Amino acid sequence: MADNKDNTAETTSKVKEEQLPEGVVLRDHVYDGIQEYDQKLPNWWLFTLYIMIVFFIGYWVAYYQFGWIKSDVERLNDAMAVVKAAQKAELEKVVANLDDDALGKMSQDPAMISAGEKTFQTVCFACHGKDLSATMGGAKLPGEPLNDAIWKYGEGKPMGVFNIVMKGSPDVTKGMVAFEGQLGAKGVVEVVAYILSHHEAKADGTAKPKGK
């Protein structure tokens, strides 16, 4: 054959009469100068295939034919039941002695306030502003201002504020998101303590900004 000359040069140095190990055949058919050995498939390679086939059959039988393995939804539901129970327990623990007075006291506890401040300044500030004014550089942010005496929801009582942060506003598309999942009941209490630390109680128990 005469491809262009470079190729001819290559095909002249083909394996011809070399000593082949036992069981290895050099096939006599040559394709454009390419030769092929014919030799046994490596055993370890075959075993990777066999093991996978056995695993396939075993797992399929265990799942479908014996029903030994839980389905995804069963597994998920079991695990979520545990999580829900733990969440409920934690919530009950936090809420057990929680009322307006208790929250009011917490809003004077420096440890609570600083923990709440940390959360507020990483999560809540985005909508309510770093100074609780719901503005940033003069522009209005999506949240309500928390540094005035106007309370759109929850009547301005500490427990009302707590509930809003936990559950979100009645129609979330027009207001706040529920933070129970993200912050946990304890985290919410801290944030509420921080917010209320800017306020003092009026005679009717609602909060108003300090000194106003």
Next chain:
Amino acid sequence: MTDGMSNQKSGLKQTIEFDDKSVRWFMGASIVWALVAMLVGVIIAFQMNFWQMNGKFIEWLTFGAFKTEGLEYLTFGRLRPLHTNAAIFAFVGNMMFAGIYYSTQRLCKCRTASDLLSRIHFWGWQLIIVSAAITLPIGLTRGKEYAELIWPINIAVAVIWLVFGFNFLWTLKKRNEPSLYVALWFYIATIITVTVLYVVNHLQIPTSWTHAYPVFSGVQDALVQWWYGHNAVAFFLTTPMLGIMYYFLPKAADRPVYSYRLSIIHFWSLVFIYIWAGPHHLLNTALPKWLQMLAMFFSLMLWAPSWGGMLNGLLTLRGAWDKLRTDPVIKFFVAAVTFYGMCTFEGPLLAIRSVNALSHYTDWTIGHVHSGTLGWNGFLAAGMFYWLAPRLWKTKLWSVPLANMHFWLGLIGILLYVGSMWVAGIMQGLLLNQTDETGTRLIYEFAETVDKINLLLLARAIGGTLFLVGFILLAINIYKTARSGQPVNGTVEVYVEEEKKQDNMTWGNVFRNDPIAYTFWIIVFMLLWFFLPPFANWIALAITLILTWMAVRAFKKSTKKWSDWHETLLENYLPFTVLVFIAMFIGGAIQIIPTVTVNRAKNIEDRLQVPYTPLELAGRDIYISEGCYNCHSQMIRTLVPEVMRYGDYSRMGESIYDFPFQWGSKRTGPDLAREAGKRGDDWHFAHMMNPRSLNRQSRMPNYVWLAHQDTDIKALPSKIAVQRRLGVPYEAMTKNVILDKAKKQAQEIASRLIDAQISIPEKEGVKIASSAEAKEYLQSKQIVALIAYLQKLGTYEEVEAKPEGTHQSTTIKPGLPDTYRPSHKVKKKAAEEKPATEKPAATPAK
């Protein structure tokens, strides 16, 4: 030098000149597009770290002459499809064509059948690529990964691909070498499989010249998409590359191929098994469990066939390893085949459902595909180009040191890339799953987990840049090589027989023989084992195993007969092609046909999606057009951390009216499956205008233009007409009703936004004096439609539970074979239908 069958020197002696011009053209195109694809890749990689790379950087480049906070044409959502399409279809596609045109002519000892078809193929393909590069950045997309191009381009792709396929098979028909070499087997598999995949995944009904809805929706669309997506990797990025490896690697190493037997076994098993593995992109989702199981196990079984290719590549180099020191071509080939081996080990690993639970939606997958595309395809392409250039221009490679430099830059680049993606993926996966000590709440917000992998993302971008620099060196080297020589077409002298001793097998001989009979019945009983009800499936399994044992015995007894049959088959290109088609087709048919034919709304249990209002539909098309699915998924998997983070897991019926599905494949932002009602309209507005105002760690682009561009509501009537044809239960509405509905909903949202005191970003020529004017201005804008869509995500209605055992569908159930399980399983299944997690139904349509 004589070759095989043609050594009876009879017949007419002829000198045949090959068409190497096409090879040179395809090679040049591949190199140019590779640079484009990689450059776009580098840009979007840096977008992960710096949101300014979405266009604001142009402000700096022009020293402020051009003011912008970001350009709509350069966002990640629009450029990422351009990157993937360019890498796959432009870079690897053209490289594949160069390799196939070069090697097929030589393996067939004949010139490509038609020069005209070759020209049409070349120019058609480049035109398609150019049109892709224009349409994708302007937001014309189908919203399905690696299948984003709009329908007129789809038709062009199909036509040009058929031109190529026809030209190839015609060349086989005219061949002067009776027996087909293994490289050609892989090319055949490529051509027929890609045709089938492409056509099925692009079935769609146009609503305009630039927009169409796919005929499949939700879970069906997901299944078809990933059957296509995965097998595009298999039959566009793997089989043609293996063919190229089988030709160019033994040529470059000047050594015989390691094992012919291995070629046969790994070829057929690869073609048969690969196609089943597609749904492994949908593990732990709402996809029926049996499909997930099949995908996982077939992926695991695919490990061996893939490694067969690697072994045949690496072991061919026995006795030629010394060349590794001196020959850059061998260096590239060794690295490529090694990456192929690594990648095809990693693939099955990632397809294990529990591993996938962590890895899916993270950068691990991104690392995996790049070790395939850059490590395996990219290095193979480089090796092939360096080998070809001196031969195509009859000269020496311009600079060997430069090629070596390319190799090391590329290798360091890809290792940095893949390594950082592994760490980033695993780390983010773990962070997302981390709960506090009580196990009741997740520790990290989504954006925090992305922030923690910042350095790794940067390392990836640098790795990619190094790979690009390496490829620029290749472009220089090849250009200089070409300039130093003259284009030369190869020739071959053949003795053309008057009566060709090939293609004379009868169809009876093709199908009626032991190998086919055993394979056929083994597969039939294996399928019965999957689908038959209890007890009957045991019998089917037993028969499958017995038949396998009998087949092994028959093969051992008459090995010669079996191998002679295969050798004859190799001299008959059409029967060979038909058998490849059948082997490839089985898996797809079994997985897809039951699901796409019966999985309609009336079969859905549990929950059913509420169809979109006209405005929401318009918003959805904006979401797709902006490519939001490139970063946001809409699929809450059946995993505890997902449910804790995003809410109740997604049901099959909850995306049944989604044309196309938007489950996503990677999360750079959080899942949006239950976004409705989680946040206020004004929050979404502020977030879309500047995500960082609400989340400092966000890297999402500012979508300012959405506040100034009008929603195309005029297109809605034809869109809704198509959706009705596709089975979405819209009531009969006139054009005016549709437009009125859309406008009314838009007015409501716009006035809610203005009342909440949002500020519309400034734009030249736009003056808004009063809030009434602002409402008027805003209601027609895209942002309003998009918000309407986002506030709908996850809205469903409960479907009345059907009494046990009264499944309406008379044919096969989508959940099959799960519904056929023994009684104790059926009881459990009934329990599944009551979700344990309480989640109030999302706000119904407004």
